[in-house]
Amino acid sequence: MPKFDNLPPELDKATDGLIQNLLASEPFQAYQKARVQYKSDQQAHALIGRLSTLQTELRRQQTNGRVAEADIKELGTVQAEVQSNSTLLSYSTTQQAAANFLREVNQDISQLLGVDFASLAKQSNCC
Amino acid sequence: MNAVKLNEIEAASPSVVYTAGRDFAAALAETAQFKAFEQAHEALSQDVTAQQTLAVYRNKVDSLSVLLKLNAASEAERAELEQLRQDYLTRASVQAYAAAQAELTSLCQEAAGKISAAIGLNYAASCGTSCCG
Numbered sequence: 552m553p554k555f556d557n558l559p560p561e562l563d564k565a566t567d568g569l570i571q572n573l574l575a576s577e578p579f580q581a582y583q584k585a586r587v588q589y590k591s592d593q594q595a596h597a598l599i600g601r602l603s604t605l606q607t608e609l610r611r612q613q614t615n616g617r618v619a620e621a622d623i624k625e626l627g628t629v630q631a632e633v634q635s636n637s638t639l640l641s642y643s644t645t646q647q648a649a650a651n652f653l654r655e656v657n658q659d660i661s662q663l664l665g666v667d668f669a670s671l672a673k674q675s676n677c678c
Numbered sequence: 679m680n681a682v683k684l685n686e687i688e689a690a691s692p693s694v695v696y697t698a699g700r701d702f703a704a705a706l707a708e709t710a711q712f713k714a715f716e717q718a719h720e721a722l723s724q725d726v727t728a729q730q731t732l733a734v735y736r737n738k739v740d741s742l743s744v745l746l747k748l749n750a751a752s753e754a755e756r757a758e759l760e761q762l763r764q765d766y767l768t769r770a771s772v773q774a775y776a777a778a779q780a781e782l783t784s785l786c787q788e789a790a791g792k793i794s795a796a797i798g799l800n801y802a803a804s805c806g807t808s809c810c811g
Contacts, residue, residue: 555792557783563700565705566789570789572698575690577799586798649797650804652692656699658807663703664712669805671783672790 573653582649585641595638602629706789711782718771718778725771735762 558566573579578624605626612618633639661667700779706712722728738759751759768773782808790801 554787555795557788558792559709559772561710562702562705562785562789565702566792569695569698570793572690572695573797576692576695580689583798585732611686645800648682650799652695653799653801654805655692656695657801659696660699660703660798663700664707668703668706668786669790669802673788673802 555574569656573656576652578645578649578652582645585638585645589638589642592638595636598629598633598636602626602633606631615667704788706786709785711778711785715778715782722771722775725769728741728769728771731762731766731769735759735766738762777793 574583584605605622609622609626612622657667657669661669739746742751742755742759745755794801
């Protein structure tokens with residue numbers, strides 16, 4: 552867990568306040584709930600793992616110029632299973648809603664600052 | 679006993695979250711880093727020579743864009759472009775602005791990193807500013 556102890560005290564306090572309120576908001580409460588459910592759902596994890604393995608395998612086959620029909624069919628089946636899995640659906644939907652809410656809060660913050668806070672916070676060396 | 683769940687009572691309304699966001703913005707605006715950035719930005723915008731040099735550099739890049747893409751610009755043209763770039767980058771106001779921006783960026787990354795770790799979402803990426811551009 553990274554430590555964030557270089558913030559000036561007043562900003563640190565305000566950051567904690569924003570965190571507490573974000574976590575207490577409806578979009579984030581729903582997201583946290585779905586996140587906990589997702590973490591404990593082994594079937595959902597297995598589905599994601601299967602999808603990822605299949606996608607990697609198909610990319611490898613595409614590079615080699617020969618794609619197995621059976622693998623394409625299986626990918627379609629797994630994708631359909633992922634899209635209809637209630638845990639994954641809930642996780643994805645609530646995450647999107649939380650991100651949308653965060654974007655709105657960021658717009659408000661940025662408007663007050665006169666500069667986009669999220670752009671300043673972007674890590675330039677993360678890729 | 680009221681049937682309403684405690685979570686539902688305690689959920690923060692959007693207006694409360696916006697207020698916390700504004701408190702955060704106000705605290706950030708009061709930091710030495712933000713004030714230095716604003717000052718450096720103002721100084722840069724007042725530096726007529728820097729603005730003119732930048733305009734000349736941009737015009738030159740535009741006029742050479744096709745040649746540059748084709749890697750067909752002459753040695754002299756490339757040297758002129760590089761000179762203009764250096765003229766701009768070595769201006770005191772430009773260097774002060776870059777330094778102030780770096781300090782502010784570092785502070786914002788720290789704050790956003792703390793928020794991201796706590797909420798389980800990458801702040802910058804979620805707000806549409808992917809680190810991969």
